[in-house]
Amino acid sequence: MQLSLFDKPQKSISKEVKTKKLKWKCHTITDKKDLEKLINNLKKSKEIAIDTETDGLRPLKNELVGISFAFNKKEGYYIPFAHKEDTPQLNRQKTLEILKPIFKNSKIKKIFHNAKFDLLVLKHYGIDVENVFFDTLIAANLLRKDEGEKINLKFLSTKYLKEPMYTFKQIMKGKYKDFSQVPIKAASEYSAYDSLQTFKLKQVLEKGLKQIPELYKIFKNLEMPLSNVLFKMELTGIKLNKEKLEEIGKKIDKELNKVETKIFATIENKYPKKWLSMNLNSPQQVQNFLFDELKLPVVKKTIKGQRGTGQEVLEELSKIHPIPGMILKFRELSKLKSTYIKSLIKEINPKTGRIHTSFSQTLVATGRLASSTPNLQNIPATTDHGIRSAFEAERGNLFLSADYSQVELRVLAQMTKDKNLIAAFKDSTDIHKKTASQIFNVPIEKVTKQQRQVGKRINFSIIYGLTPYGLSKDLGIKLSKAKEYIEKYFDTYKNVAKWIEKTIKEAKEKGYTKTLMGKRRYISELKEKNRTLYQAATRIAINTPVQGTSAEIIKKAMIKINKILEDKKLKAKMILQIHDELILELPKEEVKKVEKIVKEEMENAVKWVVPLEVAINIGKNWEKVTK
DNA sequence: GGCGTCACG
């Protein structure tokens, strides 16, 4: 080992620390000898907790400032690398290289709180971690009984260990810009304690999970393996053609100018001058103009009692006045520009030239994934401006998209065991047509397009826990008609009605509703006296098993597909998941092989009486694979 | 930081 590891020779520091309620030993490693001792201890350990400290929350963009370890319940170790403080620190890259055998050693079990983040940070420096076997964030999420409850490390330490921790904010004291500015002493006590508490939390959370075997299974066989798949997806990212997106942006700008000019030209001729300075992006100002100046009728109030100017309202008002329609167009373009042009361009990673979203496994109450920074699960699907066409496969590659067809309705069929619903999917009857045929009392061959459309809306609304009022509004029909349709629906699919009743009853008794695999969602509002709140709770009790089970199915498929691609050493990579759809990027030559694998694994992710169907699309960009 | 709005499944 080289002395050049250090800027200057310097003794490491170890000291007793009292962090709020707890006494523990905090070590700061700044010299070679102590690093070696630490490595020896890590090497002997069965399990170690690891936590990285960075100068920001973007693991592939920000830098590693330090790293901490814990391998028993009484000590924590911090290795500072890049603190601004002018005292000696170990060299980051060299130290990581020395630690490599620890990270790579699959006999040592690694514990993290939000492993995916730390793994990306380490990968950024070329470090792979083997045997990531416990993520306290994922475990805590599965055990969570109250959605409102936080599951960050600080909160978990207080809740499960009764040991409060200093928050990141407290450490930053409002004066440090990022973690690298925090003095090493304070940083050590903060970071080493994070690892220590993560180490201890694992024991508690593991016990908790094992008490509910189905939850433990989800943790071990679904969520932990999935975390690794998501890590790879985030790492891979997706290419965005900046020039192409800028071109689209220019077109949008032109259109935006046109609409704006048109709106103000209309105003100029007829209304007071003061409206010429109106900001069309201000709901407040638009509201004043529409309802005070134009005296248009108030269609809908917002939650806060304001006069609403949302899409629905403006569409209604556009029937009686030209301006609301123009504002709608302005909004559409303005949204595209701010959210999907400007921001996406900013998100291109300078180091990889690609967009790296972040998937959260613990945010959505039903078990779905969430995508953020940027959200790639809500990129406009309409081909009007072709935002999706700017997401391209690399030269020589293609995109492959694989969508489950009507997965939630199939889940409903499986869960309810409804004969009619199952039969429809087994004979691959057009399910929306079938529903329409029953509701309108016409033979299936005679169902019109409009009737099928109604059938489709009804099928979907069942999954949301429909109400006559909601359906009547959605379809623009009388309440009595909506009631009639719903009655007919439940008359046709009798077991669906029974299942809904049973599911609500069980949820009330147990306090939670659950997916097929057994992930729970607690719904305290089922005890509500307030009818609106109670009814909202029953809809959640119905929707969650369906949405959540669908999420489990695609997660299972993702794990399997990833495994096969790895085993077969294929270059194809999963890059996105959009709830019922997977997108892969792959060399042209692999299309045939991978298409077969993906379809096979998605369709057979579960062994059900209800068949699952997957549609595959191939193309050079994301738009080309969007149906 | 809350609110209104709107993009997706």
Added chain:
DNA sequence: ACGTACGTGACGCCG
């Protein structure tokens, strides 16, 4: 009489 569809994330405005 009342009035909401289920699940999200991000933007601009406004205070």
